[in-house]
Amino acid sequence: MGAASYQRIKAHVLGRIADGTWREGDRIPSEPELARSFKVARMTVNRAVCELAAEHALTRLRGSGTFVAPPRQESTVVALRSIDKEIHDRGGVHQAEVLALEAVRASPSVAIELGLRRGARVFHSRLIHREDGRPVQLEERWVTPAVAPDYLAQDFTRLTPSDYLVRVAPVARVEYRIEARSAPRGFKRALELVDGEPCLLLRRRSFSGGGVAAITELWHPGLRYRLTGQF
């Protein structure tokens, strides 16, 4: 009696799928059938099967039955976390240095991406994040003043801009992309790059309320930084 009944039922179903007894698209036994064979109430089977459906292992069709869902589409996920927590979890010491914190006129491309007029006033920050003293991220950010009017008054060596923005402007949606890029000239020294070392660039647009709240570019030394994870 180690596990709960619904857990045993889930394990059983997953086992049949894993060992090939039930294949993609196959119908599995109905709730009453499973209830009889496991000697439990139908509600217990229902819970097990509903959870498997929520986890995309099964597909349910009212009136028709429960089917083995198509395999998870080889779609792996990467979690992008905030840099200070990431470093801390690795056991390293995080340190931030503010290179710039200012109001500027938006360049045409920044203005377009923020959804503002050309030359509109925006806040700009540039930070270096270090792990045990070595730079691992150059963070460049453009912020719509309306969503964070006090942005320029913050001490970003204590609370990262990311965390600050999450507090003052709940993020509704994020668009991002991940690219390999050569570093712009000025970044080589700041990131202590070796010659020709590429950068891993994460670029994010965060939406808050109706519009774009901020654009963030995170530049990482290719030889010292990688995104990892598992699924």
Next chain:
Amino acid sequence: MGAASYQRIKAHVLGRIADGTWREGDRIPSEPELARSFKVARMTVNRAVCELAAEHALTRLRGSGTFVAPPRQESTVVALRSIDKEIHDRGGVHQAEVLALEAVRASPSVAIELGLRRGARVFHSRLIHREDGRPVQLEERWVTPAVAPDYLAQDFTRLTPSDYLVRVAPVARVEYRIEARSAPRGFKRALELVDGEPCLLLRRRSFSGGGVAAITELWHPGLRYRLTGQF
């Protein structure tokens, strides 16, 4: 009476969290309390609250209560899909060319990562994937023969190695990492890289059954390929 009761309860709880009535760490009403105020059975409340806990909106502690979970940790996710589907979804034409498909002796590093003896026989394949004729991915793969004995007999211009392996060896777990790298010498021509163009490298280890089934390296031209998504 549009939605089910448990759905209305979920919406109510999420609403209280969204409007700030209940904040991170706050205790929300107990199951019996919610059952009374919604005039439903406790099991109905239980379902709603369990689902919210599974979705990480709440944390439950037996004996103590149910609490608003910490906010979603600014963790964005990236989906890594198979290249042919990705190209197809963009409206492009996918084409694969097999550069190598052979049995080789594992190099020391490959052997270690596959969990095999040094010099063990492994299958190796190298493909170029093109989108509308232009190379977008060089796929290099080392496969444990035991999990896919017929690997060398496949026609990978029709079914990608990824999709083939998913069929013959259900994947239990995947480890991956994403890096920016300079391209190895031989890859420049194959990927039609311009001088100094960095590569976005995805590296994966897939586990099937007890051991490592395959190691995959996906090399992408930095100027023509990016991972994108939203959350």
Next chain:
DNA sequence: GAGTGGTCTAGACCACAAT
């Protein structure tokens, strides 16, 4: 009409936490 899943009820017993 028979079978399926979707939902709900009004109880119950348990493990655990706070007191």
Next chain:
DNA sequence: TTGTGGTCTAGACCACTCC
């Protein structure tokens, strides 16, 4: 001891699909 969540039961009614 009281209150919490975790689980389970043996029914029920409904909407839907398939024949």
